[in-house]
Amino acid sequence: MNEALNIFTRGFVRENPVTKMLLGLCPVLAVTTTAINGLGMGLATTFVLLGSNVVIALASKAIPSTVRIPSFILVIATFVTIVDLLIQAFSPELNQSLGIFIPLIVVNCMILGRAEAFASRNGLWYSIIDAIGMGLGFTFALLLLSIFREVLGAGTIFNIPLVGEDASTILVFALPPGAFAGLGLIIAGLNSLEKKMGDKK
Amino acid sequence: MRPITILTIVGILSASLLAVVEDLTREPIAIAKEQMKRKAIEQIFPFPFDSLRTVTTEKTTFYEAYNQDNTIEGIAVETSTEEGYSGLIEILLGVSPDQKILDYKVLFHRETPGLGDKIDKPKFKAQFKGRTLENTNWKVKKDGGDIDELTAATISSKAVANAVVKGLEFIKEQYPKSSAE
Numbered sequence: 001m002n003e004a005l006n007i008f009t010r011g012f013v014r015e016n017p018v019t020k021m022l023l024g025l026c027p028v029l030a031v032t033t034t035a036i037n038g039l040g041m042g043l044a045t046t047f048v049l050l051g052s053n054v055v056i057a058l059a060s061k062a063i064p065s066t067v068r069i070p071s072f073i074l075v076i077a078t079f080v081t082i083v084d085l086l087i088q089a090f091s092p093e094l095n096q097s098l099g100i101f102i103p104l105i106v107v108n109c110m111i112l113g114r115a116e117a118f119a120s121r122n123g124l125w126y127s128i129i130d131a132i133g134m135g136l137g138f139t140f141a142l143l144l145l146s147i148f149r150e151v152l153g154a155g156t157i158f159n160i161p162l163v164g165e166d167a168s169t170i171l172v173f174a175l176p177p178g179a180f181a182g183l184g185l186i187i188a189g190l191n192s193l194e195k196k197m198g199d200k201k
Numbered sequence: 202m203r204p205i206t207i208l209t210i211v212g213i214l215s216a217s218l219l220a221v222v223e224d225l226t227r228e229p230i231a232i233a234k235e236q237m238k239r240k241a242i243e244q245i246f247p248f249p250f251d252s253l254r255t256v257t258t259e260k261t262t263f264y265e266a267y268n269q270d271n272t273i274e275g276i277a278v279e280t281s282t283e284e285g286y287s288g289l290i291e292i293l294l295g296v297s298p299d300q301k302i303l304d305y306k307v308l309f310h311r312e313t314p315g316l317g318d319k320i321d322k323p324k325f326k327a328q329f330k331g332r333t334l335e336n337t338n339w340k341v342k343k344d345g346g347d348i349d350e351l352t353a354a355t356i357s358s359k360a361v362a363n364a365v366v367k368g369l370e371f372i373k374e375q376y377p378k379s380s381a382e
Contacts, residue, residue, distance in 0.1 A: 033314060063211070067204040071211045078215040082222050089229035092237050153315065174314040 004129045011133025013194075017110045018141035019187050024110040028142060029179040031101050035158045038146025040094045042139025044083050044102060049111050049138075050131040051079035053119040057127035060120040072115045073106070080105045110138065141186070148182050149173045242266065245295035245304040246275045261371050273298050276376065279308075280368030285360040287311035290320070292361065294368035300376070302329045305365060310357075317357035325351055325358075334369045 017023045027045070032038045055075050063071050084102045088095045095102070105111070114134055119127040150156055153174030155163040163169070172178045242253065242264055250266035257263075264277040275298070281291040291309040296302055307321040319325050328349055339362050340346025341355060350358035 063207055064202075064204045067208045070208060074208075074211050074215050078218055081219055085222055085226040085230065089226040089233055092233040096237075169315065171315040 004126065007126055007129045008133035011130055011135075012137040012140065015134075016137040016141060017134055018138055018145075018183075019190050021110070021113075023113060024108040024138065025183075027101050027104065027108060028145065029176065029183065031098055032142055032146035032149055032179060032182075033153070033174055034097070034150045034156075035143065035146045036094070037097050038142040039139065040087075040091070040098055041101065042135075042142040044087065044098075045105055045108060045111070045138055046131070046135025047083055048076065048079045048105050048108075049114060049135045050128065051082075052076045052111055052115050053127040053131035054124065056115045056119040057122060057124045068120070069112075069116075072112060072120075076111050076115070077106050110134065144186055145179070145182050148186065149178055153178060238264075241293050241306050241308065242277050242295070245277060245293060245306050247303060248274060250274055256375070258375065261368075263372070263375060275303060276300075276372055278368045278371050280364045280371060281309075282360045282364040282367065284356070284363055285310060285312055286317050286354070286356045287313070290357075290360050290364055292364045292368065294365055294372075296369070296372055300333055300369065300372055302332045302365070302369075305329060305361075305368075307361075312354070312357045316351070317354040319351050319354065320357050320361045325349075325361075329365060334366065334373060339363075339366050 011017075015021055018025070018028055024045075027041055031041045052072070052075050056072060059071075059075075060068075080103060083105070087098070087102060114130060118130045122130070147157060150158075151162065152170045153172070155161060155167055155169040170178075173182060239253070243249075246266055248268075251269045252267045252271075254265040254267065255262060256265065262279045265273055266275045266277070268274050275295055277293055277295045279291065280294055281289060283289055288311060289309060290307065290312070292305050293308055294302065294305045304326060310318065310320065312318045312320060332347075337348075338346040339348065341348045341350040341359055341362065343350055343355060346362075348358060348362045
């Protein structure tokens, strides 16, 4: 059980895909304009990660190393297509705002990275924990960044207005440069927080 | 087993799974799309309507809203322009039977958040109400027309005006009789 907790916190904190490994940054920077987008993208990615980790943990022994990567990509692409279809069917609004970035989960290097580095070498149970830890870590980072950008850039949170319609907001945070700046600030903030907590021990 | 066999098996399994999922979601996706459209149409007509008839032509799609007595209450038309600040803007334009604008809704755009995306805000849209092809100079105020452009988003504003004009022309072509004098 300790090992499971260890794997979970590694994904969520110590090797957080966004704030520590800086993996899969394309969707992180692109879709985090609103909190709902960030949350939707994070959960969709978590689902794909969970699916691919489970299948790969179960099937990796049967897959020869020469066709390992193409097989992994096929598995990942299958889950991405499933997520894409499900979102189109049951959350058309989210589909409209995330658009092309859902199919692009296929090329999120974090997912292939976990398949290759973890799921293909570990059992089913630990692979599930790893996917949940990494996936929620990814979601958490996206949510932080998107709330930060939505509040400052649009003056709303989860589409609920915080200021009047005519109030001027800090537009740059809604635009791509704000994504880079926001991500930098969040990583710096989390690192300094971690350092402070480390010092106390 | 040879690698090629394994890869083929993986491919077949993936394809079969996707076929099943596609089959299960085909109907919900069609329904969701229909509902999105219906919702958009409900938003641009200020009155409840009883039934909706879709007319598809080579150029675009029209939606006729009928009340209980089967009289036409409003027409919605899909129109678009490529002249937005970031290209394509798609608009659903609603007019009354005498071809005065009721409202419109932006269905798709990639305009700058915070500037150009105000083309979908009530404040900007309000000025289009009641306008027709004839009673309006469809240029922006900067160019001597009637349309109040958005600050720092003149291109987006012009693009919307162009798309709206295009929509009005589609309607005039399709419904020549009911045109306002």
